[in-house]
Amino acid sequence: MIRKCVFLLGLFLALGSTSRAWAQDAYTLLASPSFDSICQGVQELGRSDDPRALPIISALQDGELFVGADHSLFIRTPSGMIDTQTGKSAPNVSADKLKKVRLNNPVREAIDQALGSLRLFALDPTRRRLAADAVLHAHDPLALPALDRAIAVEQDPDVRRAMTEARAAALMSAPDASTEDKLAAIAVIGARGGTDSRAILEPLRDQPPPLGPAAAAAMRSVDHQRQFWGVIQSVYYGFSLGSVLLIAAAGLAITFGVMGVINMAHGEMVMLGAYAAFVVQQALGPAWTGTSIVLAVPAAFVISGGLGIVIERTLIRWLYGRPLETLLATWGLSLVLQQAVRSIFGPDNRPVQPPGWMNGDCHLGGLTLTLNRLVIIIFAALVLAGLMAALRLTPLGLRMRAVTQNRTMAAAMGIATPWIDALTFGLGSGVAGMAGVALSQIDNVSPNLGQSYIIDSFMVVVFGGVGNLWGTALGALTLGIVNKFLEPFAGAVLGKIMVLVMLILFIQRKPRGLFPLRGRAAEA
Amino acid sequence: MKTGWIMPAVLAAAVALLAVMNIAVPAGSPLHASTYMISLAGKYLCYAILALSLDLVWGYAGILSLGHGAFFALGGYSMGMYLMREIGARGVYGNPLLPDFMVFLGWHDLPWYWNGFDHFAFAALLAPLVPALLASAFGWFAFRARVSGVYLSIMTQALTYALMLAFFRNDMGFGGNNGMTDFKDVLGLPLQADATRVLLMVSSAVILAAAYVLCRAIVSSRFGKVLVAIRESEARTRFLAYRPESYKLVVWVLSAAIAGIGGALYVAQVGIINPSEFAPANSVEAAIWVAVGGRGTLAGAIIGAVLVNLGKTWFTGALPEAWLYVLGALFTLTTLFLPCGIMSLLGWRTRSRKLAEPALRGAAREATG
Numbered sequence: 025m026i027r028k029c030v031f032l033l034g035l036f037l038a039l040g041s042t043s044r045a046w047a048q049d050a051y052t053l054l055a056s057p058s059f060d061s062i063c064q065g066v067q068e069l070g071r072s073d074d075p076r077a078l079p080i081i082s083a084l085q086d087g088e089l090f091v092g093a094d095h096s097l098f099i100r101t102p103s104g105m106i107d108t109q110t111g112k113s114a115p116n117v118s119a120d121k122l123k124k125v126r127l128n129n130p131v132r133e134a135i136d137q138a139l140g141s142l143r144l145f146a147l148d149p150t151r152r153r154l155a156a157d158a159v160l161h162a163h164d165p166l167a168l169p170a171l172d173r174a175i176a177v178e179q180d181p182d183v184r185r186a187m188t189e190a191r192a193a194a195l196m197s198a199p200d201a202s203t204e205d206k207l208a209a210i211a212v213i214g215a216r217g218g219t220d221s222r223a224i225l226e227p228l229r230d231q232p233p234p235l236g237p238a239a240a241a242a243m244r245s246v247d248h249q250r251q252f253w254g255v256i257q258s259v260y261y262g263f264s265l266g267s268v269l270l271i272a273a274a275g276l277a278i279t280f281g282v283m284g285v286i287n288m289a290h291g292e293m294v295m296l297g298a299y300a301a302f303v304v305q306q307a308l309g310p311a312w313t314g315t316s317i318v319l320a321v322p323a324a325f326v327i328s329g330g331l332g333i334v335i336e337r338t339l340i341r342w343l344y345g346r347p348l349e350t351l352l353a354t355w356g357l358s359l360v361l362q363q364a365v366r367s368i369f370g371p372d373n374r375p376v377q378p379p380g381w382m383n384g385d386c387h388l389g390g391l392t393l394t395l396n397r398l399v400i401i402i403f404a405a406l407v408l409a410g411l412m413a414a415l416r417l418t419p420l421g422l423r424m425r426a427v428t429q430n431r432t433m434a435a436a437m438g439i440a441t442p443w444i445d446a447l448t449f450g451l452g453s454g455v456a457g458m459a460g461v462a463l464s465q466i467d468n469v470s471p472n473l474g475q476s477y478i479i480d481s482f483m484v485v486v487f488g489g490v491g492n493l494w495g496t497a498l499g500a501l502t503l504g505i506v507n508k509f510l511e512p513f514a515g516a517v518l519g520k521i522m523v524l525v526m527l528i529l530f531i532q533r534k535p536r537g538l539f540p541l542r543g544r545a546a547e548a
Numbered sequence: 549m550k551t552g553w554i555m556p557a558v559l560a561a562a563v564a565l566l567a568v569m570n571i572a573v574p575a576g577s578p579l580h581a582s583t584y585m586i587s588l589a590g591k592y593l594c595y596a597i598l599a600l601s602l603d604l605v606w607g608y609a610g611i612l613s614l615g616h617g618a619f620f621a622l623g624g625y626s627m628g629m630y631l632m633r634e635i636g637a638r639g640v641y642g643n644p645l646l647p648d649f650m651v652f653l654g655w656h657d658l659p660w661y662w663n664g665f666d667h668f669a670f671a672a673l674l675a676p677l678v679p680a681l682l683a684s685a686f687g688w689f690a691f692r693a694r695v696s697g698v699y700l701s702i703m704t705q706a707l708t709y710a711l712m713l714a715f716f717r718n719d720m721g722f723g724g725n726n727g728m729t730d731f732k733d734v735l736g737l738p739l740q741a742d743a744t745r746v747l748l749m750v751s752s753a754v755i756l757a758a759a760y761v762l763c764r765a766i767v768s769s770r771f772g773k774v775l776v777a778i779r780e781s782e783a784r785t786r787f788l789a790y791r792p793e794s795y796k797l798v799v800w801v802l803s804a805a806i807a808g809i810g811g812a813l814y815v816a817q818v819g820i821i822n823p824s825e826f827a828p829a830n831s832v833e834a835a836i837w838v839a840v841g842g843r844g845t846l847a848g849a850i851i852g853a854v855l856v857n858l859g860k861t862w863f864t865g866a867l868p869e870a871w872l873y874v875l876g877a878l879f880t881l882t883t884l885f886l887p888c889g890i891m892s893l894l895g896w897r898t899r900s901r902k903l904a905e906p907a908l909r910g911a912a913r914e915a916t917g
Contacts, residue, residue: 286698288832339880339884342884343883343884346883347697347698348612348697348698348701349883349887350883351612351614351698351701352832352835352836352839352879352882352883353879353880353883353884355832355836355879356836356875356876356877356878356879356880356883357876357879357880358876359872359873359875359876359879360872360873360876360877360880362872363869363872363873363876364873367869475829479702479705479706479709479828482702482705482706483702483706486699486702517713517714517716517717518714518717520710520713521710521713521714524706524707524709524710524713525710527706528686528689528703528706528707528710529689531693531695531699531703532689532690532692532693532695533693
């Protein structure tokens with residue numbers, strides 16, 4: 025009865041338009057002391073196209089909505105009170121004379137729903153898109169009128185599609201919608217795909233025909249899509265693992281692949297690079313997290329590369345032509361380096377903070393790509409490209425290739441072969457250091473970091489074919505992808521064992537790897 | 549052949565002395581050898597067996613295995629399974645049918661491959677047999693494909709790494725992460741008793757001596773001469789109508805079997821076996837024992853194993869931080885300055901061109917590119 029009166033009052037006050045009358049009614053409802061009325065007010069405001077609805081309901085949610093003596097509503101802002109009727113500030117009204125509009129859980133729920141449909145009209149397209157997604161997840165039939173209006177005025181095609189999908193989802197749970205509309209809605213949702221679409225379709229499956237079978241068919245198509253994207257996702261994970269392997273093995277492809285030196289301390293070069301990232305970050309302080317990781321890349325290259333040159337000059341050059349002895353000597357070196365790092369930095373893991381721009385993930389179709397993995401894939405590609413360019417285009421690269429192809433002839437042409445050896449080894453070690461910076465983002469920075477990569481790295485280089493950077497890249501990606509496809513069937517550990525066994529068998533079939541060197545270089 | 553009896557004689561003397569010092573000399577005397585010393589000596593002897601088996605393939609056939617620890621550990625697991633069955637109903641859970649870890653995992657039946665391990669003879673047979681089977685499968689593939697040198701070394705390392713990952717899994721039925729321990733007795737003799745420990749040490753010494761004599765016989769036979777020829781130049785040996793892969797396979801399998809026996813004795817004396825025995829680092833460490841002692845000398849492998857492990861025991865007790873530095877330095881300095889090991893200091897004349905003239909080979913590489 026009261027409501028009727030209020031409604032009449034609202035009509036009376038209305039200035040012509042019916043929506044105005046709706047809104048007017050809602051304002052009065054909001055001003056009433058009863059929670060039920062407030063609830064209703066929020067719902068009606070949410071369904072209206074009143075431009076002031078969004079600020080009012082947001083204010084209510086934040087507890088900034090107040091009722092005056094004459095049932096007029098005010099919003100409190102930092103700069104003073106604002107009258108909702110006029111939209112102008114009301115300087116002579118103060119909050120302590122007003123009564124706050126109270127909230128309880130049903131009201132909060134109503135607010136959430138109302139905001140969901142109101143945000144469909146937000147100015148920012150991304151917010152409209154988010155609102156459409158929220159309505160899709162709620163699939164509440166009450167949002168239908170708002171959706172219809174929003175779709176009618178929407179210009180952005182992406183947002184429009186999201187809204188159409190949300191409308192379809194809402195239609196499906198609307199009891200009074202026609203069968204044709206529902207069938208169309210099922211088609212829309214089925215085409216959308218994704219886990220949540222399946223959840224929306226699920227309740228319809230048990231309906232009588234034609235709805236039930238249509239929903240079941242749509243669910244099957246969603247499942248097919250999911251399987252498809254699942255495969256793509258596995259390929260991506262494999263790519264990601266492969267790029268990690270590639271980055272760890274790239275340096276080894278130079279020292280072992282090109283020079284033929286078995287450097288068992290290669291993993292420790294990687295580990296030193298990771299510690300370089302830690303030290304650079306500590307030195308620059310927390311404000312520079314974003315840039316420190318970028319600065320750490322050249323720092324790690326210089327540190328590991330410099331150490332590599334020292335190692336070549338003092339240790340490895342005495343052992344050329346004795347690969348097994350080189351193996352043992354560098355193994356000893358790796359023990360010393362590990363213990364040295366343990367003595368300096370302690371045995372525990374050291375945290376390297378991820379920079380802000382590497383956090384989060386991006387979506388591509390049904391794919392979720394974590395940004396840090398994506399950055400590492402790109403970094404691995406850059407390192408590979410840089411290495412190839414260094415070997416092919418620079419004078420140093422020319423000399424390196426000359427020395428590995430024909431040492432005597434290179435020396436006769438005036439190349440200082442011992443120094444080229446040292447620089448080549450330094451280059452490989454430096455690349456290992458850069459790999460360490462990348463690995464510091466996805467692995468624990470501890471003295472044992474290198475050990476976990478050394479066997480894998482050797483496998484990649486041997487699998488790809490010694491002395492061939494393309495082979496190393498392909499080998500790393502193949503191993504990564506095979507590993508990730510085996511994991512769902514066999515589990516992580518058993519998958520790794522199977523890959524190792526397959527590799528052992530493969531090397532026995534093709535002892536020189538995927539891309540063996542041919543011609544003279546093969547006999548060297 | 550006169551020098552061939554020096555090593556067994558030294559071994560016999562040392563072991564007899566230790567045994568007497570443990571049993572006959574009273575506990576208060578400074579000459580008394582404690583039980584700890586006895587089991588330590590037994591452990592070193594087992595390491596020496598491993599080193600000997602490695603020297604047989606590395607020193608004479610030129611195959612540097614970085615996975616010999618796997619054969620050692622497999623032998624150890626075989627003995628561990630027998631000792632586990634010996635516990636019977638005396639485990640923590642008191643289950644007469646299943647070992648403790650299976651009860652813990654909620655298993656109801658003994659896996660089929662545990663059948664037979666109730667009998668010592670069966671376990672003693674499998675300790676060398678399982679490593680030998682694995683080695684023959686691996687070697688048959690590898691040697692026929694002519695995988696050699698560093699490639700083979702890395703593959704053996706991958707092999708032991710894969711086995712380590714496998715044995716870490718609980719559902720393999722070998723105790724997973726924790727392995728097997730809490731052994732009570734062997735052949736009815738309590739493992740904690742002094743007499744049993746002395747007995748185990750003496751049997752380790754006897755088996756080491758027997759293995760040494762066997763290896764000596766092999767390397768000084770015609771067969772051994774061909775092995776050395778393969779080490780020096782595999783291609784040339786093949787051109788002389790020998791089949792290097794067959795020779796390598798035979799010595800490889802034999803070496804794995806010897807390593808397996810060493811592992812079995814080891815587990816009986818240290819009282820635990822777990823997957824970390826498969827760790828690649830252990831196998832590489834075994835290679836350094838051989839290198840320190842002098843590869844291609846057999847006796848050197850035994851000396852190296854005992855000396856390096858004495859050093860390890862002392863350092864990890866007195867200066868734990870420094871041990872890895874020392875071990876690392878041993879690796880690098882031995883290969884750089886003492887390529888023929890301690891045996892060359894003892895006046896052992898090496899007959900290997902490869903070992904004696906590294907400088908020449910370096911020069912040859914410079915010359916041919």
